[in-house]
Amino acid sequence: MLKMKNINKVYQTEKVQTHALRDFSLDVEEGEFIAVTGPSGSGKTTFLNIAGMLEPFTKGQYLLDDVDVGTLSDNQRADLRNQKIGFIFQGFNLIPDLNLYENVEVPLRYRGIKSAERKRRIENCLEKVGLASRAKHLPQQLSGGQQQRVAIARALAGEPRFLLADEPTGNLDSLMARQVMELLEDINREGATIIMVTHDAELARRAPRNIQVVDGQLADFTLYQSRPSGVVTPANVAVEA
Ligand SMILES: Nc1ncnc2c1ncn2[C@@H]1O[C@H](COP(=O)(O)OP(=O)(O)OP(=O)(O)O)[C@@H](O)[C@H]1O
């Protein structure tokens, strides 16, 4: 589904040049659930943003379902993103003036989904994340964890084939974090491919495949691809940096 080959990303600001990804190569099969760990600043968000076609890369090749992303126009990339990809951002990215219902609705409108179908999906997803009774609330009337859950509902409502989640449990207590993980596991079983960045070693271990980003480079623990979830990772493999 996703094939990255020697992707490099360099951020050039006035004074500094940051090499955020270096020769980053990764193959992801349809239906996988991958946890990404690594130190702060190592390039995890950069990788997700490139995977989600939100950012260009400097060098290398990225194929999404055999389409060479580097050759697409901005519009073509946006279309592909709308069709296939759901995003849960590290900082929620909720629109402050819209209530929860409307926030979840935004990407559905982009996709031209009819109003009755939008309503069904929005109610269903708000229910899934436990916020059905707050549909009329504004984001600022919610706690951080609740806002996180709205961001998750918004991504789920698009019924994406490919879900990219940047610290989806970062603002949640451990009970809520496990519930969110269960939600993600459900939608993975329903067929979505998931890449989730997390600092939570326990959650990472539940994912069938773990990769680690260190200094813009990838360490792939595909070794553990078939291990049952819940098995303790051997001490010589540091899942959490
Ligand atoms: N827009 C930008 N302009 C310049 N440098 C950037 C930009 N975005 C990210 N960087 C730099 O690229 C590197 C990788 O950042 P990235 O956000 O991918 O890290 P991360 O692994 O997601 O970290 P965290 O765990 O703290 O979220 C960092 O050194 C960061 O400062």
Ligand SMILES: [Mg+2]
């Ligand atoms: Mg990040």
